[in-house]
Structures are given as structure tokens and as C-alpha cells.
Amino acid sequence: MQEPPDSIQQISLTAPPWTDDNESIATQETHPGYALQMHQAESFINELLARADARPASGSLLQYLCLIQRQYSCIPETTVHVLAERLSIPASQVFSVIDFYTFLHRTPRGDFDILFSNNITDRMLGSQALFGRLCQILHVEPGVPRADGRVTVDWTSCTGLCDQGPGMLVNGIAVSSLDEKRINEIAEQVENKTPLKQWPADWFEIKDNIQRRDILLSDQIVNGSAIEALINKGAENLLQAIEQSGLRGRGGAGFPTAKKWRFCRDTKADDYYVVCNADEGEPGTFKDRVLLNSYADNLFEGMTVCAGIIGAKKGYLYLRGEYLYLREALEETLQQRRQSGLLGNNILGQEGFDFDIDIHLGAGAYICGEESALLESLEGKRGIPRKRPPYPVNQGLFGKPTVINNVETFINAAKIAVFGADWLRAAGTEQSAGTKLLSISGDCERPGIYEYPFGTSVSQILADCGAADTQAVQVAGAAGTTLTADAFERSICFEDLATGGSFMVFNQQRELLAMVKNFSDFFRHESCGFCTPCRVGGALINDLVNKVMVGHATQLDLEEMKNIGSLMQQASHCGLGATAPNAVLQTLEKFPDIYTARLANRSFEPAFDIDAALAPSRKITRRDDPGAHIAYEPEQSSKP
Amino acid sequence: MKPPVLTIESGKKPRLATAALCGCFGCHMSLLDIDERILKLVDMVEFDRTPLTDIKTVGECEIGLIEGGVANTENVEVLRDFRRHCKILVAVGACAVNGGVPAMRNQFDVQDCLEEVYLNGIGVVDPQIPDDPEIPLLLDKVHPIHEVVHIDYFLPGCPPSADTLWTFLNELIEGKEISFPYSLIHYD
Numbered sequence: 001m002q003e004p005p006d007s008i009q010q011i012s013l014t015a016p017p018w019t020d021d022n023e024s025i026a027t028q029e030t031h032p033g034y035a036l037q038m039h040q041a042e043s044f045i046n047e048l049l050a051r052a053d054a055r056p057a058s059g060s061l062l063q064y065l066c067l068i069q070r071q072y073s074c075i076p077e078t079t080v081h082v083l084a085e086r087l088s089i090p091a092s093q094v095f096s097v098i099d100f101y102t103f104l105h106r107t108p109r110g111d112f113d114i115l116f117s118n119n120i121t122d123r124m125l126g127s128q129a130l131f132g133r134l135c136q137i138l139h140v141e142p143g144v145p146r147a148d149g150r151v152t153v154d155w156t157s158c159t160g161l162c163d164q165g166p167g168m169l170v171n172g173i174a175v176s177s178l179d180e181k182r183i184n185e186i187a188e189q190v191e192n193k194t195p196l197k198q199w200p201a202d203w204f205e206i207k208d209n210i211q212r213r214d215i216l217l218s219d220q221i222v223n224g225s226a227i228e229a230l231i232n233k234g235a236e237n238l239l240q241a242i243e244q245s246g247l248r249g250r251g252g253a254g255f256p257t258a259k260k261w262r263f264c265r266d267t268k269a270d271d272y273y274v275v276c277n278a279d280e281g282e283p284g285t286f287k288d289r290v291l292l293n294s295y296a297d298n299l300f301e302g303m304t305v306c307a308g309i310i311g312a313k314k315g316y317l318y319l320r321g322e323y324l325y326l327r328e329a330l331e332e333t334l335q336q337r338r339q340s341g342l343l344g345n346n347i348l349g350q351e352g353f354d355f356d357i358d359i360h361l362g363a364g365a366y367i368c369g370e371e372s373a374l375l376e377s378l379e380g381k382r383g384i385p386r387k388r389p390p391y392p393v394n395q396g397l398f399g400k401p402t403v404i405n406n407v408e409t410f411i412n413a414a415k416i417a418v419f420g421a422d423w424l425r426a427a428g429t430e431q432s433a434g435t436k437l438l439s440i441s442g443d444c445e446r447p448g449i450y451e452y453p454f455g456t457s458v459s460q461i462l463a464d465c466g467a468a469d470t471q472a473v474q475v476a477g478a479a480g481t482t483l484t485a486d487a488f489e490r491s492i493c494f495e496d497l498a499t500g501g502s503f504m505v506f507n508q509q510r511e512l513l514a515m516v517k518n519f520s521d522f523f524r525h526e527s528c529g530f531c532t533p534c535r536v537g538g539a540l541i542n543d544l545v546n547k548v549m550v551g552h553a554t555q556l557d558l559e560e561m562k563n564i565g566s567l568m569q570q571a572s573h574c575g576l577g578a579t580a581p582n583a584v585l586q587t588l589e590k591f592p593d594i595y596t597a598r599l600a601n602r603s604f605e606p607a608f609d610i611d612a613a614l615a616p617s618r619k620i621t622r623r624d625d626p627g628a629h630i631a632y633e634p635e636q637s638s639k640p
Numbered sequence: 641m642k643p644p645v646l647t648i649e650s651g652k653k654p655r656l657a658t659a660a661l662c663g664c665f666g667c668h669m670s671l672l673d674i675d676e677r678i679l680k681l682v683d684m685v686e687f688d689r690t691p692l693t694d695i696k697t698v699g700e701c702e703i704g705l706i707e708g709g710v711a712n713t714e715n716v717e718v719l720r721d722f723r724r725h726c727k728i729l730v731a732v733g734a735c736a737v738n739g740g741v742p743a744m745r746n747q748f749d750v751q752d753c754l755e756e757v758y759l760n761g762i763g764v765v766d767p768q769i770p771d772d773p774e775i776p777l778l779l780d781k782v783h784p785i786h787e788v789v790h791i792d793y794f795l796p797g798c799p800p801s802a803d804t805l806w807t808f809l810n811e812l813i814e815g816k817e818i819s820f821p822y823s824l825i826h827y828d
């Protein structure tokens with residue numbers, strides 16, 4: 001039986017440890033983030049490394065860094081050097097990983113590190129005002145630790161609490177349903193230095209919020225029954241059953257699951273891996289949150305069945321950092337399964353059926369949901385998407401054949417193992433068997449989780465969730481499809497609207513350009529930076545969207561957005577860059593008025609305020625002569 | 641949007657102006673690299689303001705070639721002046737197109753740049769930041785020229801090769817759509 005993996009839960013939900021003695025207010029000199037001595041760093045790293053992990057040591061780099069970050073609210077430089085030496089990698093590699101992940105920092109954050117979720121749905125629920133309010137009461141500048149080191153207040157990408165937002169993370173732990181009262185109370189707790197575990201428990205309550213169940217959420221299986229089915233039917237028969245069921249990946253792309261498993265099974269190797277993609281980073285998606293909370297056994301069952309079919313001994317659950325709060329319960333479920341003989345060696349008494357699962361934490365990077373970037377991240381590296389081929393089923397984690405599936409996919413597979421192919425076939429359409437979990441948020445009366453048979457129309461869904469006066473629906477997240485009212489008869493399925501499950505509703509009162517800007521900000525921030533079309537194109541489009549927002553854009557700028565967008569679609573290295581301009585391009589086409597209404601009445605407008613750009617130099621030189629100014633000259637510079 | 645095509649009254653030579661903003665003059669050197677074809681160019685166009693003629697003010701022109709990015713007040717003024725006077729304005733070279741090498745200072749505060757150069761740099765004597773009104777004031781960042789005025793064509797390269805410039809000018813003057821053989825847009 002394997003040792004339980006090292007786990008973050010061993011470090012409790014307090015504010016960082018050095019704040020517990022009430023005397024010391026951490027300052028530049030005393031904060032361990034700046035002042036951690038070499039011998040202290042060494043003993044802490046020794047402790048970390050002593051927790052055995054099955055991976056090659058450097059593969060755990062990101063996990064170690066997450067733990068160090070949690071301990072010191074940053075990665076002190078001394079720990080970088082010790083860690084680099086122990087793992088036999090250059091320090092520069094450690095720094096590059098730190099700089100890649102949003103939740104890792106070189107310099108200390110506040111003792112309370114508060115991150116507001118920045119999805120458009122949080123904004124629609126008033127997060128901006130609450131953010132401003134908290135900064136104001138705490139006297140803190142956005143993103144900058146307060147002088148006494150007590151607190152930082154900042155933004156982060158969608159935290160998956162869209163149905164009960166606005167949401168935030170405090171020291172990595174999710175807090176939902178923010179309002180003015182709660183913000184005031186949070187400020188109080190921060191000023192009083194109340195350790196997080198003494199904050200009112202109901203602030204941390206995240207509801208499942210399941211509004212509609214269909215077969216997947218209703219038809220329960222007994223723990224172990226899918227594994228028994230595998231043992232009784234045999235791997236080949238079960239794989240055929242999954243094939244016949246028509247199960248396709250639920251992460252968005254819809255690749256046939258059995259085909260993936262078979263490719264992997266047919267690749268000759270000495271090791272195989274099963275990986276579950278629980279990164280759930282697509283803005284507006286939160287169904288995996290609910291599955292991980294209430295259907296974890298089914299998920300692990302599905303992963304174990306997959307392991308039995310492909311011959312894997314090891315599996316990883318890649319859990320997004322935003323779902324840290326789910327980790328403890330997930331570890332417990334794994335432990336119970338080990339105790340029940342459903343994980344570990346000789347599963348259910350089958351000689352040689354050995355399989356165990358580790359949880360690997362992400363650290364705030366949307367790109368790590370892309371499967372090859374996820375593998376890089378699992379190997380402890382920066383999440384830069386790989387070239388394909390080779391595909392993960394041939395050369396995946398640590399170069400071994402690997403199956404990666406979404407949470408929902410594995411749960412479907414587990415249930416197919418028990419109920420058979422027809423169970424899935426009975427719901428859905430020809431090309432899309434079964435059901436899909438939708439995460440519904442935005443302008444509707446009943447946001448939450450809705451399970452629908454594939455083929456359900458958008459209008460049906462809107463009616464069910466209590467959406468009225470709907471202007472647009474964004475299906476499949478920031479990277480997805482913007483639907484106008486005349487497209488509400490389209491349906492959710494791979495033949496029509498493929499989706500990972502995000503479904504955001506915008507009523508007639510909403511300024512759609514705010515959505516476009518929010519998504520464009522998101523992609524600019526989340527681009528991994530590897531390729532130019534996405535890194536630069538995303539920034540240029542974002543600048544132009546901002547130019548439209550402030551009323552300075554011209555028709556030429558709209559043309560430019562189309563050019564850049566289409567280039568990004570064609571030339572980006574991975575799906576992130578290829579889909580990043582979608583919202584801009586689609587709204588330019590379907591909602592041109594939201595742009596044209598804001599165009600400047602000129603043929604050309606500079607990209608920046610030229611005179612303002614001279615202000616710093618004026619100040620430095622103390623000049624204010626006419627030559628130190630540039631007048632605004634729209635007409636003269638407008639000669640296209 | 642399609643870039644504009646040049647139309648010239650028959651029997652008239654198009655006027656050509658060029659200017660270097662914040663660049664290294666390498667793009668102008670590249671133009672000179674057309675070698676003896678410069679004599680043909682003299683037949684093809686009438687030179688207006690350009691360092692080649694040393695004419696200091698720009699008149700009404702068909703074509704304006706701009707090297708370099710926009711880094712200070714003078715760059716803004718020259719560029720606007722060119723836009724006012726040139727039917728077709730072309731960004732020539734990486735600095736004009738992207739900001740190029742000078743834009744490497746964009747990583748830093750303009751104050752830090754000035755202090756490094758005029759106060760703290762090695763070998764600085766009589767350290768002081770120049771404040772004479774005759775000296776063009778620096779913008780806080782170096783910008784590509786299309787962020788200040790509308791630009792009709794972009795010729796990338798550092799510098800674009802002589803053949804690229806030659807091909808471009810010929811096609812433009814002949815009223816053709818601009819197209820380059822692969823060898824002219826292949827950069828390694």
C-alpha cells in the first residue's frame with residue numbers, strides 16, 4: 001500500500017504561521033519572505049522532500065513551490081537555491097516556474113492574500129464596487145501588499161463560483177456570495193488578524209446548487225461496482241461497451257473516449273498514466289466543482305476502470321488551485337478507497353491490479369487546462385503546450401502513454417461500466433450520446449448546475465433557468481460562441497453547440513462590450529506567451545477593445561481587430577490563441593452596434609494620448625514651454 | 641481594407657520624401673544599397689524632403705517613407721507633417737513598424753532612462769538632465785508610427801533589403817498591387 005501523497009491539508013487554514021504570535025508585524029526586515037536564512041530554508045525543504053512522492057523529484061517542483069508559497073506567502077530566494085540544488089536543476093528553472101504561475105510570488109503577499117474573481121458574471125453581481133470598497137476600508141492599493149504586510153487585495157481569473165458570486169479566494173480558500181456586509185466583516189477579521197479557520201464557517205460554504213438532474217446525477221452506483229464490472233467483463237469487453245455507448249469527452253472537444261483509451265492501451269510501454277483534468281478554468285464553468293464535491297467516488301472509480309483497461313499503475317487528479325478547499329475531502333475519499341481495497345495494491349483482491357491516485361494542485365493558469373500544458377505542469381514545469389504529435393496517448397506524462405479526460409467523462413465511464421452502453425445511448429442525439437452538465441450563470445433567476453440530454457435547445461434551457469429578456473448567451477465560455485436571440489433554437493450537442501459546460505446569460509440591459517472587454521483582458525492575461533500570434537495579437541486586440549471602450553476607436557481600428565483576430569485563429573500554436581479572438585470577432589459580426597455606437601467621429605485616432613505621454617518628461621525637466629506640449633490634431637493626422 | 645494604389649497624372653513624376661525618426665539610419669542606408677539603380681530612381685521620382693537632398697521641409701508628395709519609431713516631440717511633429725503632405729505614407733523597417741530597438745527602453749521608466757544616461761552612467765561629467773526648450777522632449781514610451789498617424793504600407797525588416805525597397809517603389813509607382821517574391825520576405 002502506498003503512502004498517502006504529501007498534502008497541503010497538513011498546513012492548516014490559518015493565516016501564515018508567523019502571524020500567529022501577536023507581537024510581530026512582518027516588515028521588510030523580519031518577513032521570512034525577505035529574511036529567510038539559508039539554514040531555515042534548508043530545514044524546511046528537507047521536511048518537504050521527506051514526504052515521499054512517487055514522481056521523479058523534479059516532477060514535484062510545482063507541488064513543492066505551492067507548499068512553500070503557502071508557508072511563507074511567497075517563495076523566498078533562499079528556498080529557490082536549496083530546492084534547485086536538491087532537485088539538481090538550475091535555479092533559473094525554478095524562477096521560471098514561479099514566474100509562470102499566477103499564485104506563486106517572488107516577494108511576499110499580505111498575510112491575508114485576497115483575490116476577487118474577475119469573471120464577467122462576478123462583475124455583473126457587483127464585484128467591482130465591492131473590490132473598491134474593501135481596498136478603501138483596508139487602505140490598500142490594488143495588488144500591492146499593505147505597508148504592515150497584513151493584506152493584499154487583487155483580482156484573479158474566474159474562480160468558478162459564478163452561480164453564487166461574487167466570489168473570492170482568501171489565502172487560496174474560496175469565499176462565496178459577497179455583499180457589502182460581508183466585505184465589511186472581512187475587513188474587520190483582517191484588521192483583527194483573526195486566523196482564517198476562526199472566520200465564520202458559512203462564509204466558506206459552497207453550495208452544489210444542482211437545479212436539474214438527469215441520468216448522470218440521478219442514477220447512483222455502489223462504490224466498487226464499476227471496478228467489479230471491469231473484473232467480471234474483462235477489459236476488452238468493457239472497452240467495447242464504452243465504444244458502443246458513444247461516450248465523447250466532456251471537456252469540450254468531444255473526442256471519443258473509448259478510442260482514446262484504446263490508442264493508449266495499444267501503445268507498448270512499461271508504464272501508463274491516467275490523468276483527470278480538473279482544471280476547470282474556462283470562465284463560467286463550475287460543474288466539475290460540484291462533481292468533485294459530491295461525486296468524487298464515481299470519478300475515482302472511473303479513473304480506476306480506465307487504469308485497469310490501459311494498464312496504468314498511477315493516476316493524477318490535476319486540481320485547479322482555485323479548488324484548494326476541495327482537496328482535504330478528496331484526500332479523505334482517496335484514503336477511504338484505499339482502505340476499502342478500491343485503490344492501492346491488488347484492487348478488489350485482483351492479483352497485480354495496482355493503482356493509486358495523487359492529487360496535483362494547479363497554481364492559477366488557465367492554459368494548464370489544455371491537455372499537453374497540463375502534462376507539462378504535472379511534470380513540474382511551466383504550462384507551455386506541447387507539439388502534437390506525439391499525442392498524450394502515445395507519449396504523455398513523463399513520456400509514457402497517458403489518458404487525459406475531464407471529470408465528467410470519467411464519471412460517465414464509471415456508470416457505463418455498471419449500467420451498460422444503452423444507459424448512455426438512451427439519452428442524447430445520434431452523435432452525442434448521453435447528457436451534459438451545464439454551469440448556468442448570469443442574468444437568470446435560478447443559476448446553478450443543469451444536466452440536460454444532448455440536443456436540448458438553448459431556449460428550453462433559458463426558460464428552465466428563469467432567464468427573461470435575454471440579449472445574448474455565451475456558450476462554452478470566453479473561448480466559446482456568442483448567441484443572438486435568433487439562434488436560441490440551436491441546441492447543445494457536438495453536432496451543433498459543443499461546450500465544456502459554461503452557459504452565461506446576458507439580458508437586454510447589459511452592455512455586451514463589457515463582456516468582450518472582460519474576455520479580452522482574460523486572454524491577454526492567460527496567454528502562456530510561447531507564440532507571437534497569441535501573446536502579441538491578444539495584447540493588440542485588447543488595446544483596441546479598450547480604445548473602443550473609451551470612445552477613441554475609428555472604423556480603421558475595427559478593421560484592424562478583424563485582421564488580428566483572424567491571424568490569431570490561423571497562426572496560434574494552441575487552442576487558447578485560436579479561440580481568444582472569438583468573442584471580439586463574433587460580436588463585431590452579430591452586434592456591430594455595440595462598437596459603432598462608440599466610434600470616434602474621425603477617420604483616424606492615435607492609439608494613446610500623446611500630450612499625456614510627455615507628462616513624465618515635463619516633470620523631470622521641469623519644462624512647460626510650448627515645445628513641451630503636443631496639441632491634439634485629429635483632422636490633420638487623418639488621411640487614410 | 642485594401643491599401644491605396646497610387647495614381648499619378650501622366651507625364652508627371654511622383655514626388656518622394658523620406659525621414660528618419662527614432663531609428664539608426666540603417667533603413668536609409670538600405671535604400672542607398674540599391675546601388676546604381678539610384679540613377680533610375682532619380683529618373684522615376686522627384687525627391688522632396690529627404691536626407692539625400694538635405695531639403696528640410698516637406699511639400700506635397702505622392703510617397704513618404706518613414707524610418708524609425710516615435711520617441712519625442714520632434715518625431716511626432718515630423719510624422720504629422722509627413723501625413724499632411726504625403727498621399728501614401730509607408731512605415732519602413734522594424735523601428736517604424738514596431739518601435740524596434742529604441743523601444744527596448746519601454747521596459748523602463750523614462751526617469752530611470754534619463755538618470756542612467758545623464759546622471760549615473762559611467763563616465764558622465766557634469767551630471768544633469770538636459771532641460772533646454774530646444775531639445776525635443778521624450779515621450780514616456782517609444783511608439784510604432786501607426787499609433788500616431790494612419791499608415792498605408794508597412795515594410796518589415798531591420799532594415800528591409802535594398803531589393804525589397806526597390807521592388808516596393810517600382811510596383812507602387814507602376815500602380816500595381818504590392819507583392820514580393822519569397823526571397824524578399826524571408827528573414828534569416
Ligand SMILES: Cc1cc2nc3c(=O)[nH]c(=O)nc-3n(C[C@H](O)[C@H](O)[C@H](O)COP(=O)(O)O)c2cc1C
Nearest residue numbers: 249250251277279280281369370371405406409575
Ligand atoms: C486553452 C484550453 C483550456 C482547456 N481547459 C480545459 C479544462 O479546464 N478542463 C477540461 O476538461 N478540458 C480543458 N481543455 C480541453 C483539454 O485539452 C482536453 O481536450 C480534455 O481535457 C480532454 O478530456 P475529454 O476528452 O474528457 O474532454 C482545454 C483546452 C484548451 C485549448
Ligand code: SF4
Nearest residue numbers: 528530531534574577
Ligand atoms: S496560443 Fe497562446 S497559450 Fe497557446 S501556445 Fe501560443 S501563446 Fe501559449
Ligand code: SF4
Nearest residue numbers: 663664666733734735
Ligand atoms: S529598422 Fe533596423 S535598420 Fe531600420 S532604423 Fe530600425 S534599427 Fe535601424
